[in-house]
Amino acid sequence: MTSRMLGIGFLSPAIISVCIFFLLPVLLTVVFAFTNMSTSTGIMGGDYRINTEQLRSLPDLDVSEATVERLETAGFQITEAGLTALADQFSKDTAEELREDYLGETFESRRDLERVLKDLDEPIRRTRDRKEAADLFAVTLIGERFGTEEEFRAALGTTGIDAVDHDVLTEFAYTGWTWTTDNFSLLMELPSTLRYAANTAFYVVATLTFNILFGLFLAISTFYLPGRLANTFRAIWFLPRILPPVLYVLMWNWFTWDNGFIATVMGWFGVPAKNWMMHTSTHAWTAIVLINGFVGASLGMILFSSAIKAIPTSMLYASEVDGANRWQQVRYIILPQMRWPILFMTSYQTLSLLTSFEYILLATDGGPGRSTEVWALAAFHTALNNYGGNLQYGFGAAYALVLVFIGIALSVAYLRFFNFKELLSKPRIEQ
Amino acid sequence: MELRLENFTKRFGDVTVIENMDLTVNSGEMMALLGPSGCGKSTTLFAICGIHKMNGGALYFGDRDVTTVSAQGRSVGVVFQNYALYPHMTAEQNIGFPLKVQRMPKAEIRREVERLADLVQIGNLLDRRPAELSGGQQQRVALARAMIRKPDVLLLDEPLANLDAKLRLEMRSEIRRIQRETGITAILVTHDQVEAMSMCDRIALMRDGKIVQLDTPEQMYRNPQSQFVAGFLGNPPISFLPARADASLTLANGQTIERPPGLEAMGDVVLGIRPEHFGPQHGTGLKGKVVFVEPQGREELVDVRLDGGGDIRSILPAGDPIRPGETVDWGIAPGTILAFGPNGDRL
Ligand SMILES: Nc1ncnc2c1ncn2[C@@H]1O[C@H](COP(=O)(O)OP(=O)(O)OP(=O)(O)O)[C@@H](O)[C@H]1O
Numbered sequence: 206m207t208s209r210m211l212g213i214g215f216l217s218p219a220i221i222s223v224c225i226f227f228l229l230p231v232l233l234t235v236v237f238a239f240t241n242m243s244t245s246t247g248i249m250g251g252d253y254r255i256n257t258e259q260l261r262s263l264p265d266l267d268v269s270e271a272t273v274e275r276l277e278t279a280g281f282q283i284t285e286a287g288l289t290a291l292a293d294q295f296s297k298d299t300a301e302e303l304r305e306d307y308l309g310e311t312f313e314s315r316r317d318l319e320r321v322l323k324d325l326d327e328p329i330r331r332t333r334d335r336k337e338a339a340d341l342f343a344v345t346l347i348g349e350r351f352g353t354e355e356e357f358r359a360a361l362g363t364t365g366i367d368a369v370d371h372d373v374l375t376e377f378a379y380t381g382w383t384w385t386t387d388n389f390s391l392l393m394e395l396p397s398t399l400r401y402a403a404n405t406a407f408y409v410v411a412t413l414t415f416n417i418l419f420g421l422f423l424a425i426s427t428f429y430l431p432g433r434l435a436n437t438f439r440a441i442w443f444l445p446r447i448l449p450p451v452l453y454v455l456m457w458n459w460f461t462w463d464n465g466f467i468a469t470v471m472g473w474f475g476v477p478a479k480n481w482m483m484h485t486s487t488h489a490w491t492a493i494v495l496i497n498g499f500v501g502a503s504l505g506m507i508l509f510s511s512a513i514k515a516i517p518t519s520m521l522y523a524s525e526v527d528g529a530n531r532w533q534q535v536r537y538i539i540l541p542q543m544r545w546p547i548l549f550m551t552s553y554q555t556l557s558l559l560t561s562f563e564y565i566l567l568a569t570d571g572g573p574g575r576s577t578e579v580w581a582l583a584a585f586h587t588a589l590n591n592y593g594g595n596l597q598y599g600f601g602a603a604y605a606l607v608l609v610f611i612g613i614a615l616s617v618a619y620l621r622f623f624n625f626k627e628l629l630s631k632p633r634i635e636q
Numbered sequence: 637m638e639l640r641l642e643n644f645t646k647r648f649g650d651v652t653v654i655e656n657m658d659l660t661v662n663s664g665e666m667m668a669l670l671g672p673s674g675c676g677k678s679t680t681l682f683a684i685c686g687i688h689k690m691n692g693g694a695l696y697f698g699d700r701d702v703t704t705v706s707a708q709g710r711s712v713g714v715v716f717q718n719y720a721l722y723p724h725m726t727a728e729q730n731i732g733f734p735l736k737v738q739r740m741p742k743a744e745i746r747r748e749v750e751r752l753a754d755l756v757q758i759g760n761l762l763d764r765r766p767a768e769l770s771g772g773q774q775q776r777v778a779l780a781r782a783m784i785r786k787p788d789v790l791l792l793d794e795p796l797a798n799l800d801a802k803l804r805l806e807m808r809s810e811i812r813r814i815q816r817e818t819g820i821t822a823i824l825v826t827h828d829q830v831e832a833m834s835m836c837d838r839i840a841l842m843r844d845g846k847i848v849q850l851d852t853p854e855q856m857y858r859n860p861q862s863q864f865v866a867g868f869l870g871n872p873p874i875s876f877l878p879a880r881a882d883a884s885l886t887l888a889n890g891q892t893i894e895r896p897p898g899l900e901a902m903g904d905v906v907l908g909i910r911p912e913h914f915g916p917q918h919g920t921g922l923k924g925k926v927v928f929v930e931p932q933g934r935e936e937l938v939d940v941r942l943d944g945g946g947d948i949r950s951i952l953p954a955g956d957p958i959r960p961g962e963t964v965d966w967g968i969a970p971g972t973i974l975a976f977g978p979n980g981d982r983l
């Protein structure tokens with residue numbers, strides 16, 4: 206009993222971390238993906254308002270013309286607010302008289318109110334002034350803000366708008382976010398979706414291939430170097446990994462700028478200067494695969510190196526006295542025993558490449574055009590860094606949710622494939 | 637094929653492990669490299685198969701100078717102490733590997749593998765991986781792999797060290813049988829004297845990177861050239877008693893024994909008496925008290941503390957009713973006393 210409690214106690218930091226850093230973000234992503242949250246809706250909910258520009262799109266909503274007209278001018282009412290404005294802009298006496306005789310009264314049309322204004326003891330004489338004065342008492346929903354749905358509906362009731370249209374208008378007037386599955390149908394419709402998916406597939410496959418092959422090459426070639434030299438090489442190749450991404454990509458940028466290293470060197474051979482990273486999409490892809498590839502390869506190098514070192518030296522000796530040359534030793538002895546590290550590296554890197562975009566963001570930011578925009582970057586751009594300025598949190602989350610599902614599916618597949626239990630219990634490199 | 641090592645020197649950094657060693661193994665002979673741990677046996681073996689470069693000297697296989705030839709270029713088969721089988725290959729692939737890297741046609745490899753598998757008697761285990769084989773079976777696979785190229789020499793580095801006692805006995809005679817059947821020149825590295833004596837035609841006994849005696853097992857046992865050799869061979873080990881030589885031999889404890897014929901030395905000596913040469917069947921002469929009896933089934937080991945000091949060991953047929961505490965007066969078989977000088981050399 207106590208030991209069980211103790212176990213849970215020891216586990217709790219891990220459990221808490223998993224909850225905070227994995228479950229919670231996933232949960233939030235799911236929640237956001239089913240909303241239309243964006244900069245304009247905010248994330249806190251909103252109020253009810255219809256403004257003048259929105260009036261123009263009202264007919265699209267299938268409401269009657271009468272309703273639109275009603276919305277614009279629902280009628281006129283003598284209110285304290287209107288009277289104060291009248292006192293300010295015209296005459297106090299007029300306002301005072303109007304309050305005494307008409308406060309609270311409503312008028313169907315402007316003409317009725319104008320007639321009243323004209324017939325006062327202290328009338329407003331000029332026709333144009335009367336018009337303006339009447340407008341001060343106009344009752345309208347346009348531009349007015351209502352905190353809750355009830356208030357808005359109540360206001361609608363006073364305008365005499367056909368009750369049939371109330372629901373549509375309420376929904377239309379809501380400025381906050383709502384639940385919706387539109388994000389996913391939009392994802393299905395947009396041609397860019399396919400584009401991003403293809404980009405991502407290419408990015409993952411190309412980078413992964415480079416990672417593994419180059420990592421293997423580094424591990425094997427340093428294995429055959431004398432110890433000191435090998436360590437120096439490994440340290441150099443490990444730099445991309447430990448360098449802060451911003452610094453690392455900055456170096457690449459410097460390397461490829463129009464007046465950077467490559468351009469300068471190529472200039473000596475008469476090649477016109479250009480941005481070697483952004484010139485065409487081929488340039489951009491090459492740069493991205495290399496940038497990510499070197500980072501991944503250095504991790505692969507470390508993992509593969511230690512896997513090679515775990516091969517008993519006597520086995521390598523044996524292969525030498527058996528007559529195997531270097532190449533045959535690599536081909537028949539070392540590589541077959543690297544199967545598990547290679548598979549592990551492949552699966553691990555697939556997952557991390559699918560979701561990582563920081564190097565692309567820093568290097569090409571998806572450009573030129575959208576040619577290197579991968580899925581994760583698209584999610585980031587949509588939700589958090591939009592050119593237009595309207596950040597579509599909901600839509601971005603829908604992008605991200607797709608990745609979450611692919612990631613979980615892949616993880617489960619890997620777990621079954623590797624049979625991790627077995628992998629953990631028994632070392633794969635046997636004596 | 638004859639193997640000749642001349643003036644072999646091996647250094648690791650500035651530590652000289654072997655200096656100017658000469659060794660000749662006759663064609664078809666099985667030679668043991670015997671010695672305590674760290675004396676340089678494996679180092680010698682690795683130099684012969686080409687894994688380690690020699691720092692000095694020359695190595696000949698027959699008339700061919702292979703000193704600078706790479707491991708791949710020498711025709712040697714090696715059985716490593718831990719067998720060093722390739723875990724990802726089946727027994728068949730393991731055995732056939734030396735031929736595969738020579739790009740021999742598959743059918744031919746198959747035929748050769750079967751021939752070797754018959755020789756080491758594992759024909760029914762060919763499609764198993766090393767992890768699915770017992771220690772003895774792995775040993776046989778390793779042996780087959782080492783022999784499939786019909787190498788000039790076969791090198792065995794402590795091949796029996798990882799086996800249990802019964803299997804060790806079995807493999808001992810197996811390896812010897814296979815070596816005899818193929819007539820291959822072989823070197824067996826071991827620190828186990830029983831292995832060396834029972835399996836090999838000759839033994840090179842090493843100490844600190846030098847060969848201290850090279851002889852047949854019988855000669856080395858009966859006629860050791862130094863106190864070290866006498867002490868290294870024999871189980872239970874020989875007993876040493878310091879003595880003074882003049883008209884007779886006076887032990888440190890004051891008891892005297894007769895001078896063996898042929899011993900000319902005078903002064904301080906160390907006498908070596910093997911346990912089978914001391915006992916009641918050899919008459920009387922040395923008095924003492926039994927301090928320890930260790931039954932060993934067929935025989936029993938008896939430790940005797942001599943009156944006045946000094947321990948001597950005897951091995952007797954089981955059944956003699958000897959108890960610790962008993963006083964005894966036993967003799968030494970004539971002509972079996974070994975005498976060594978103060979520097980350890982045989983006198
Ligand atoms: N690679 C090496 N670098 C430095 N010293 C080494 C190396 N290999 C062996 N030695 C040293 O050389 C000496 C002989 O080693 P070797 O392995 O030949 O001993 P051995 O006789 O085979 O002993 P064992 O019976 O324990 O296997 C030892 O003192 C060892 O420390």
Ligand SMILES: [Mg+2]
Pocket residue numbers: 677678679
């Ligand atoms: Mg050794």
